[in-house]
Amino acid sequence: MSTAFRSCFVLIGFILAYITYLLLGALVFSAIERPVEETLKSDLNSLKAELLNLSCINATALETFLEKVLQANKYGVSVLENATVRTNWDLASSLFFANTMVTTVGYGHTTPLSDVGKAFAIVYALIGVPFTMLVLTACVQRFMHPLTYGPISMCQRRAGLQQRTASVVHFIVLLVLVVLCFFVVPALVFSTIEETWSFLDSFYFCFISLCTIGLGDFVPAEKPGQRLRALYKISVMGKISDFPISVMLVSFREYLLICTLEANKLKTYIQCCLKACEPFRIFDFSA
């Protein structure tokens, strides 16, 4: 088996194992959290019905009710009429949650309610976060040549540029492409699909997700009955529609990290070669 074929085989294996890990996590989260969510939802609905049955609403009753409403909302359980039909722990939503856990984005629009769910989240992230980094690093290493060395050497050969100039040109082109593909275009798409999001909101969402800050004030496909929701749901299993984007965004961060690593390695390589060959002076790396 050739090395290229083997490395490709290993990469595909990694990706498949990663998808399986995400799916397994989603299934476990869904199994643990769905019944707890159902109980909380029905409790909340009973409380709401009780409040509406009161002949005259008083401040204390409203306050107690609102406390429960906000507490439930913290876990992503909404008291609103049009939100009660949908669950936060169906397969697509659980997959989205599992994905935000392992990529450390953690929007927190949905969080585990039960102690078992919290304990599982710890174990899941403990394995999932390094696993994600491993898979992304493997993917990025695979794309290093076509994305970096390839275009730079092409610039040198075709346009007759110096290596430094070629690197600068490559960096500027890459930066423009990244801003366009990971910020401007997704922001335009989100501001079209999400009715209440302005372009700034969508751009802010892309940025906050890219940095893995994940504040969770904007999460796609969360509004009930939104326009194009069906399309949204179908595309990449509903709510995880930003999965490829987030993976690509984190990949880019990893890619930058690897670029730095490669640069360090190159520097170290040159330095240690110079050191090792000092008594013989057979190579000249200083040029």
Added chain:
Amino acid sequence: MSTAFRSCFVLIGFILAYITYLLLGALVFSAIERPVEETLKSDLNSLKAELLNLSCINATALETFLEKVLQANKYGVSVLENATVRTNWDLASSLFFANTMVTTVGYGHTTPLSDVGKAFAIVYALIGVPFTMLVLTACVQRFMHPLTYGPISMCQRRAGLQQRTASVVHFIVLLVLVVLCFFVVPALVFSTIEETWSFLDSFYFCFISLCTIGLGDFVPAEKPGQRLRALYKISVMGKISDFPISVMLVSFREYLLICTLEANKLKTYIQCCLKACEPFRIFDFSA
């Protein structure tokens, strides 16, 4: 000026600049967001008063009210009576928010309301995230010797251990210390101070913060009128009490990264030395 003194001077300069950056960010966030928060709060209170003045509450009125309540809650503005006195954008809270932005933890329990705030958050994180990584890397580099090389060589000298055994012993001791200092002890402290947090909740909070997932379902010093709140407030400017912990936690992650980097460098060094010296075979690095 000696190299050690200069490096120490640079590090202190970095840390001071970082603290200034956090403070400046906190001041700007506070200036932008506080008036918007005040408006939202008074709107919410008027709505609540209107609802209570209704002779008979109906489902539609309650639904509309709850929609506004949940929308405001998304930005950290609570409708509850005992929460209305406090702001999310005082200096301590803004500092806490700025810190969660630049460390990419992003609990999201408070988020910018205004467009200016969102735009500023983007610019702030764009500079702040790399700046944090730089400061942490500088700190970690400074602590590399006393934390890694020092103890390992001491193990070798004092206990007469082999380098590999010394490394394993060092790793196990470090792991136990990290689990104790960054998980068990803080979890015990949080479960004592935060009335409603169990030990698992506190441990889960520490873990979710360490991984920079930051779901935001548990955020310290957020409950109004909690026990020891005054102490909490005073210690490291109120709500940023977990600032040193989060910085140390991220430092550990960076430290691990640097360990990997060092290991890579060492491997590359050995490999390239072997390669460069192959024709002469003067060194034997394979042992």
